[in-house]
Amino acid sequence: MTTTVEPLPRETSVPGQTGSAAFDVLRVPLLGRFLRWRWSRVTLQVPVLLLSLVMIGHAFWGPQLAPKNLAALLTWVHFRGLVVLAILVGGNLFCMACPFMLPRELARRWINPRWEWPRGLRNKWLSIGLFVFVLFAYELFDLWGDPWWTGVLIVVYFAAAVVVDSLFRRASFCKYVCPVGQFNFLSSTMAPLELAVRDHGICVGCHTKDCIRGRRPLATGSEGTPDSARLPVLQRGCELALFQPRKVGNLDCTFCFDCVYACPHDNVGILTRLPGDELSQGGTRSGIGRISRRFDFTALATVFTFGALLNAFAMISPVYAVEQWVAEITGLRVEWPILAGLFSLALILEPTILLGAAAAVTRGLAGAPASVLQIINHFARSLVPLGFGIWLAHYGFHFFTGFLTVVPVAQNAALRSFGSPILGDPQWHFGGLPEAIVFPIELGFLMLGLVGSWIVSWSLAGELAPERTGSAFTPWAVLHALLFGVAVWIMTQPMDMRGTMLGG
Numbered sequence: 036m037t038t039t040v041e042p043l044p045r046e047t048s049v050p051g052q053t054g055s056a057a058f059d060v061l062r063v064p065l066l067g068r069f070l071r072w073r074w075s076r077v078t079l080q081v082p083v084l085l086l087s088l089v090m091i092g093h094a095f096w097g098p099q100l101a102p103k104n105l106a107a108l109l110t111w112v113h114f115r116g117l118v119v120l121a122i123l124v125g126g127n128l129f130c131m132a133c134p135f136m137l138p139r140e141l142a143r144r145w146i147n148p149r150w151e152w153p154r155g156l157r158n159k160w161l162s163i164g165l166f167v168f169v170l171f172a173y174e175l176f177d178l179w180g181d182p183w184w185t186g187v188l189i190v191v192y193f194a195a196a197v198v199v200d201s202l203f204r205r206a207s208f209c210k211y212v213c214p215v216g217q218f219n220f221l222s223s224t225m226a227p228l229e230l231a232v233r234d235h236g237i238c239v240g241c242h243t244k245d246c247i248r249g250r251r252p253l254a255t256g257s258e259g260t261p262d263s264a265r266l267p268v269l270q271r272g273c274e275l276a277l278f279q280p281r282k283v284g285n286l287d288c289t290f291c292f293d294c295v296y297a298c299p300h301d302n303v304g305i306l307t308r309l310p311g312d313e314l315s316q317g318g319t320r321s322g323i324g325r326i327s328r329r330f331d332f333t334a335l336a337t338v339f340t341f342g343a344l345l346n347a348f349a350m351i352s353p354v355y356a357v358e359q360w361v362a363e364i365t366g367l368r369v370e371w372p373i374l375a376g377l378f379s380l381a382l383i384l385e386p387t388i389l390l391g392a393a394a395a396v397t398r399g400l401a402g403a404p405a406s407v408l409q410i411i412n413h414f415a416r417s418l419v420p421l422g423f424g425i426w427l428a429h430y431g432f433h434f435f436t437g438f439l440t441v442v443p444v445a446q447n448a449a450l451r452s453f454g455s456p457i458l459g460d461p462q463w464h465f466g467g468l469p470e471a472i473v474f475p476i477e478l479g480f481l482m483l484g485l486v487g488s489w490i491v492s493w494s495l496a497g498e499l500a501p502e503r504t505g506s507a508f509t510p511w512a513v514l515h516a517l518l519f520g521v522a523v524w525i526m527t528q529p530m531d532m533r534g535t536m537l538g539g
């Protein structure tokens with residue numbers, strides 16, 4: 036099946052694309068050469084896959100006390116912290132080294148997917164539902180404290196990636212199903228690096244568009260004829276339908292490097308850019324369309340941000356008091372309806388009221404000729420920097436206060452597996468940084484998020500109401516400040532040290 040590619044205009048710059056003045060990681064000696072190598076992604080995936088297998092083994096056959104189990108500890112303390120910190124300093128490095136994709140690649144050597152992903156599901160709704168489901172299951176089943184169920188979750192994830200991508204063409208699992216992927220896509224709008232075209236002039240003169248169509252034997256350096264489109268693909272193009280010259284930012288990009296491997300002109304780099312800048316940009320994005328017209332992206336940004344608050348709120352003691360109070364006045368003796376009520380309140384009712392109010396006030400103050408829903412869609416992405424700041428503060432707290440806990444757990448696992456302390460005797464006193472040092476770091480992440488949200492909403496306000504930018508900006512600035520205040524209050528409460536020996 037051939038891929039339709041939009042024609043490019045003759046001009047050589049595309050709004051939102053970084054220019055050749057940007058620093059290019061692929062030009063760094065050795066590192067750049069390694070990353071451009073056809074097998075670089077697989078080389079990064081193999082160790083993560085091996086670690087995943089160790090975690091699965093330890094989940095089912097290791098100690099069932101979470102702080103002593105590699106699956107629970109690495110998944111809920113280290114992995115989550117490292118994902119957001121890697122995005123902050125680089126980009127979507129987890130998707131780049133994603134272990135779930137290796138079995139999928141192996142399966143595709145024998146299975147040729149026959150179907151296109153259903154048209155009605157080509158949006159973010161399914162993955163939003165799965166994202167909420169994972170957050171809900173995490174709280175309901177106390178997954179951080181349950182190695183066995185954590186192992187089941189990892190195995191189900193591997194199976195789902197293989198099944199979906201064995202049935203459906205391209206990267207359907209990453210683009211439409213994977214909740215971790217959606218989290219990473221939104222978070223990496225705040226990353227300082229992106230896969231982008233080095234010189235748009237070269238793309239204008241490029242006839243083959245291998246970065247999206249894939250590289251075929253006769254396509255390189257020749258015309259992209261209908262005949263060449265029927266030849267077998269030597270190197271596939273972007274499976275997430277992102278056409279490099281039209282791609283804007285990191286949304287939907289898995290950092291898989293297929294475009295880098297495929298481009299016959301070596302015209303795709305890993306370029307530096309201003310974090311969050313892509314959130315201010317309007318216009319149509321390749322493979323995505325206009326995000327201001329996609330209510331699924333509005334819902335995703337909302338669940339991402341309010342879910343960050345909810346996930347952190349669930350770690351502090353007031354949540355237990357709230358649950359107890361609801362149980363007493365309703366007489367409920369099971370947790371799930373109470374938790375479902377809490378989730379509905381935090382992820383549906385609260386955002387609907389707050390975003391609706393901000394949009395209605397914006398409409399009144401700025402006299403914007405748009406409906407309340409259109410204004411919500413326009414400004415929803417301004418939540419993302421603050422949401423990312425809250426996830427960073429929360430996951431960073433667990434990571435920084437517990438990053439050394441993996442040492443005694445690994446030592447203990449080796450001791451139990453081999454019968455001798457080949458990694459040394461378990462040093463159970465290992466922990467991490469003291470909370471007094473971590474708290475200012477958390478505050479710094481939250482402030483970065485707040486400033487980022489204000490900058491993005493100022494830019495969006497200018498686009499919506501050029502004559503009354505301040506009036507259009509104010510309601511959203513107040514909303515961001517309110518959410519920031521709630522986040523700071525949550526971070527000042529004593530938190531469960533879930534999954535580590537420090538938490539008991």
Ligand code: SF4
Nearest residue numbers: 238241245246279298
């Ligand atoms: S294959 Fe390379 S040069 Fe051609 S359009 Fe894609 S990125 Fe540009």
Ligand code: SF4
Nearest residue numbers: 273288289291292294
């Ligand atoms: S092929 Fe697509 S998803 Fe992969 S790095 Fe390039 S743009 Fe991103």
